[in-house]
Amino acid sequence: MKWLGLILLLFNYISAEPTPIVLWHGMGDTCCLAYSLGLFKSFLEKQIPGVYVLSLRIGNSTVEDLENGYFMYPNKQVEYVCGELAQDQKLKNGFNAIGFSQGSQFLRAVVQRCGHKLGPIKNLITLGGQHQGVYGLPHCFALQHESCDYVRKLLNYAAYYSWVQKSLVQATYWHDPLDEITYRNNSEFLADINNERKINQTYIDNLNKLEHFVMVKFDGDSIVQPRETEWFGFYAPGQAKKLLTLQQSAIYKQDRLGLKKMDEAGKLVFLSQPGDHLRFTEEWFIESIIKPYLI
Numbered sequence: 579m580k581w582l583g584l585i586l587l588l589f590n591y592i593s594a595e596p597t598p599i600v601l602w603h604g605m606g607d608t609c610c611l612a613y614s615l616g617l618f619k620s621f622l623e624k625q626i627p628g629v630y631v632l633s634l635r636i637g638n639s640t641v642e643d644l645e646n647g648y649f650m651y652p653n654k655q656v657e658y659v660c661g662e663l664a665q666d667q668k669l670k671n672g673f674n675a676i677g678f679s680q681g682s683q684f685l686r687a688v689v690q691r692c693g694h695k696l697g698p699i700k701n702l703i704t705l706g707g708q709h710q711g712v713y714g715l716p717h718c719f720a721l722q723h724e725s726c727d728y729v730r731k732l733l734n735y736a737a738y739y740s741w742v743q744k745s746l747v748q749a750t751y752w753h754d755p756l757d758e759i760t761y762r763n764n765s766e767f768l769a770d771i772n773n774e775r776k777i778n779q780t781y782i783d784n785l786n787k788l789e790h791f792v793m794v795k796f797d798g799d800s801i802v803q804p805r806e807t808e809w810f811g812f813y814a815p816g817q818a819k820k821l822l823t824l825q826q827s828a829i830y831k832q833d834r835l836g837l838k839k840m841d842e843a844g845k846l847v848f849l850s851q852p853g854d855h856l857r858f859t860e861e862w863f864i865e866s867i868i869k870p871y872l873i
Contacts, residue, residue, distance in 0.1 A: 596629040597700060598669055599872065602659070604679025604706070604856070605748070608643045609635040615678070621860065625868055630668045634659055634681075647680070651743075652750050652767045656684060660692035672698040674872055678856060679802075682707025683751060686785070687771045693784035701871045703792040706802060706856050710812035710827075711753025711761075711768050714803030738764035755813035773834040782836040790871060791840060792847040794858075801855035809848050810837070 682704030750767035
């Protein structure tokens, strides 16, 4: 009987399907094209034979998906994705989640807002995410130059107007350290998911169910300002020069998201790469992400 039990255990291990993976692309990117996240999806499928990879498409086409990365209210995007994930039977037994750039904080919002309604989310991996927001917009990716200038002007002077929050995605994670009160009162996405308006215990409980919350920072990032936001750091309130680490921030010290508890439990993982935004090698990703967290 002892040997039978060991044989059954070994059989279950060998025959078990890999944990599915959900991807959410960043601004100026799309879910599925071969030169976009479609290529990364194929890479994961090659490295983890038999894995189910869902690359989220927000809209009815890749064009809509691209446009929605700029103009669809993130709260609606998160609600839409929660519904899509809940209906996907291949995810009912759980999955890992990987966010790219702004897809990082959007997937974290999924974990916090509807994680209790989904199959268990094992690991959340964020690549160049803007967890404490941004204060600067050096590049606009696929937008034409004129549109890029328009976006910058809106963010600099009107980011917290309600109509801008609802019509320009990047405004919803614009974080002005010079005016923290206006940010907290009028940021309709980021201030909410960071529990800076009020404490939502569901957000804390769902985030703390993760096995690991992996944050990857790109040390040469020329896109995200400040790049420390990729590790949940940000400027000290009232100025835009001195930077605070996550552990020095009020979010951590007051444990508004349970991150201190997760850190003490070894659930927070801080990784870095020397290159620009989202620049990493396949070899690094295999050794640092796939092997420890996806297999």
